[in-house]
Amino acid sequence: MDGPFGVRVSGPLEVFAVGFGEDLAASGYAPKSGEAQLRLMGHLSIWLGSQGLTAADLDARVLARFAVTRRLLCRNLRYERAVLPLLDFLRRRGVAPLPVPVAGSDPVVVLTVRFGEYLAVQRGLSPATIRSYVSQVTPFLNWRAERVGCDWSGVTEREVARYLTDHVSGRPARSVLVTVNALRSLLRWMFADELIGTRLSHRVAKVQTVTLGAVPQALTPAQVAALFAALPTEGPVRSRNEAMLMLLWRLGLRGGEVAALSLEDIDWRRGILVVHGKGDRTEQLPLPVDVGRLLAAYLSGGRPAGARHRRVFLAIDAPHAPIGTAAVSSVVARAAAAAGIPGPVHAHQLRHTTACGVLAAGGGLVEAGQLLRHASTAATAIYAKTDIAGLAVIARPWPTADAS
Numbered sequence: 001m002d003g004p005f006g007v008r009v010s011g012p013l014e015v016f017a018v019g020f021g022e023d024l025a026a027s028g029y030a031p032k033s034g035e036a037q038l039r040l041m042g043h044l045s046i047w048l049g050s051q052g053l054t055a056a057d058l059d060a061r062v063l064a065r066f067a068v069t070r071r072l073l074c075r076n077l078r079y080e081r082a083v084l085p086l087l088d089f090l091r092r093r094g095v096a097p098l099p100v101p102v103a104g105s106d107p108v109v110v111l112t113v114r115f116g117e118y119l120a121v122q123r124g125l126s127p128a129t130i131r132s133y134v135s136q137v138t139p140f141l142n143w144r145a146e147r148v149g150c151d152w153s154g155v156t157e158r159e160v161a162r163y164l165t166d167h168v169s170g171r172p173a174r175s176v177l178v179t180v181n182a183l184r185s186l187l188r189w190m191f192a193d194e195l196i197g198t199r200l201s202h203r204v205a206k207v208q209t210v211t212l213g214a215v216p217q218a219l220t221p222a223q224v225a226a227l228f229a230a231l232p233t234e235g236p237v238r239s240r241n242e243a244m245l246m247l248l249w250r251l252g253l254r255g256g257e258v259a260a261l262s263l264e265d266i267d268w269r270r271g272i273l274v275v276h277g278k279g280d281r282t283e284q285l286p287l288p289v290d291v292g293r294l295l296a297a298y299l300s301g302g303r304p305a306g307a308r309h310r311r312v313f314l315a316i317d318a319p320h321a322p323i324g325t326a327a328v329s330s331v332v333a334r335a336a337a338a339a340g341i342p343g344p345v346h347a348h349q350l351r352h353t354t355a356c357g358v359l360a361a362g363g364g365l366v367e368a369g370q371l372l373r374h375a376s377t378a379a380t381a382i383y384a385k386t387d388i389a390g391l392a393v394i395a396r397p398w399p400t401a402d403a404s
Contacts, residue, residue, distance in 0.1 A: 006035070007021075007035055007038035007039055007041075007042060008042065009038065009041055009042040009045055010042070010045065010046065010049075011042075011045030011046045011048060011049040012045055012048050012049055012053070012054045012055060013041055013042075013044065013045035013048065013055060014045060016041075016055070016089070016090065016093070016095070017038065017041065017042075019089070019093075020037075020038070020041060020086060020089050021034065021038055023089050024037055024038075024085070024318070026306060026308075027085075027307075027308070027318050027319040027320065028304045028305075028306065028307065028318040028319065028320050029318040029319070030318065033318060036076065036077060037077075037085055037086065040077045040082060040083065040086070041086050043070065043073075043074070044066055044083065044086070047066055047069060048066075055090050055095045055096050056095060056096065056097065057097075058087060058090065058096045058097065059097050060080075060099070063080045063083055063087075064080060066083075067079055067080045067083075070082075085319065107145065107150035108138065108141045108142055108145055108150070111141060111152065111195075112134050112137065112138055112141065114193075115133075115134060115137065115186055115189060116130050116133075116134050118189050118193075119133055119134075119185070123185075126278065128256070128278075132178065132182070133181075133182040133185060133186075136178060136179045136182035136183070137182050137183055137186045139167065140160075140163050140167075140183060140186075143163055143167070144159060144163070152190060152195045152196060153195065153196055153197060155187075155190070155196050155200065156198075156200075157198075157200055160183065160187070160200060164176075164179075164180070164183075184201045184202075185201075187199075187200045187201040188201035217349060217352060218349070218352045218353040218355075218356035218357070219341070219345070219349060219350070219353045223339070223341050224249060224350075224353065226339035226340070226341060227245065227332070227335050227336060227339055227341065227345075228242065228245060228335075229339065230335045230336070230338035230339035231245070231335055235302075236298075236301070236302035236303070236304075236316055237302075237316055238302075239294075239297055239298040239301060239302030240298050240302050240303070240313060240314075240316070241331045241335070242294055242298075243291075243294040243295050243297070243298040243302075243313075244258050244313060244328055244331060245331070245332065245335070245350070246290065246291045246294050246295075247261075247291060247295075248328075248332065248347050248350040248351065248354075249350045249353060249354060250288055250290070250291050250354070251273070251275075251285055251288075251291065251354070252350075252351045252354035252355065252372045253275060253351070254277070254278075254325075254347070254348065254351060255325045255326075255328040255329045255332075255346075255347035255348065256325040256328075257275050257276060257277055258313065258328050258347070259311075259313065259322070259323055259324050259325050259327070259328050260276045260311075261273075261275075261276075261311065261312040261313065262310045262311055262312060263299075263310050263311075263312060264310065265312070266287070266295065266312070267287075268292070268296075271286060271287045271292065272284050272285070272286065272287060273285045273286075273287045275373070277373055281373070283373050285373075295312070298312075299312070304316070304318075304320040307320045309321065309322050311323075313328075315327075325347075328347050329346045329347040329348075331347075332345060332346055332347045332349070332350065333345055333346055351372065354372070355372055
């Protein structure tokens with residue numbers, strides 16, 4: 001059967017060829033890319049028929065076997081991930097098996113899932129924080145399981161101390177602090193849930209960090225101009241990246257907040273932008289005219305038409321998935337490198353630039369903290385070190401030899 005891209009498919013997947021071709025077209029695949037996907041589908045369909053298999057047999061093992069054959073015969077789309085668009089299409093129609101979840105019999109996996117549920121339900125932490133905590137405690141649990149086993153009731157203070165000594169020494173203080181806080185939270189929950197019989201959380205050594213040690217590095221106005229000038233000169237990439245940079249620079253958004261914006265978060269009539277920030281906080285910011293103009297230009301002429309996703313910023317290439325925090329920061333880093341700005345430069349540096357700009361224009365720390373939506377004044381205090389004029393007022397003269 002011929003699909004929309006003019007590729008004939010025969011075999012057990014033949015009945016799905018037209019639907020898959022239409023799905024590719026709706027997802028924004030270019031004719032050449034869509035044709036390649038249909039040809040891959042045709043090859044897989046013929047191979048399934050030769051093995052006496054159907055779409056219902058497309059599990060991980062079958063796909064791995066097909067990939068081996070594909071690599072022997074073809075030079076493109078040779079690995080299992082190449083079949084993911086087709087596999088997703090077939091799964092949405094209920095004809096291909098869903099992926100097998102991670103085995104629930106792994107004691108470490110079971111424990112980390114329960115810990116994550118505790119952090120979400122009882123602590124009310126954001127998904128990003130939960131992922132961070134779970135990723136920090138999993139190495140400890142694996143380390144102990146390999147050495148002693150998974151009888152968690154026997155966890156001791158000495159084991160925790162030895163793990164920290166062997167695995168976090170030499171790391172930056174802030175990195176160690178994250179690990180220690182996560183372990184302390186894990187041990188607190190394990191004691192409350194009667195998984196361990198000794199209260200160990202308060203015995204984990206605290207890590208002291210100097211919160212005001214570093215001076216935030218802001219970009220100069222000339223560097224900001226060079227950053228925008230280094231973007232592609234035209235096209236959807238320029239339109240998207242310019243809008244993202246403006247949100248980072250003019251509004252001081254975090255990279256994750258830019259990536260999380262959805263179409264419903266823009267209130268064009270009232271000129272308001274809804275921002276989903278840290279700690280699951282949702283806040284409203286005024287949408288400046290210059291920022292709104294670039295957003296409108298991207299949405300009307302640069303954003304892929306007919307995309308299924310409601311996120312504002314999408315990948316340029318099909319299937320136009322929403323971009324993540326790392327991609328936002330990568331846009332900044334690439335533009336900075338192209339502009340010759342000493343690096344590394346990431347998305348958060350534009351946030352620093354926003355705060356420093358408020359102080360340079362005569363604003364105070366309160367105004368800077370309000371713009372950055374800091375939860376406490378302590379978070380804004382680091383910018384006091386950039387306010388040279390304000391510090392000069394309170395600075396005492398350096399003692400000289402003539403001073404009595």
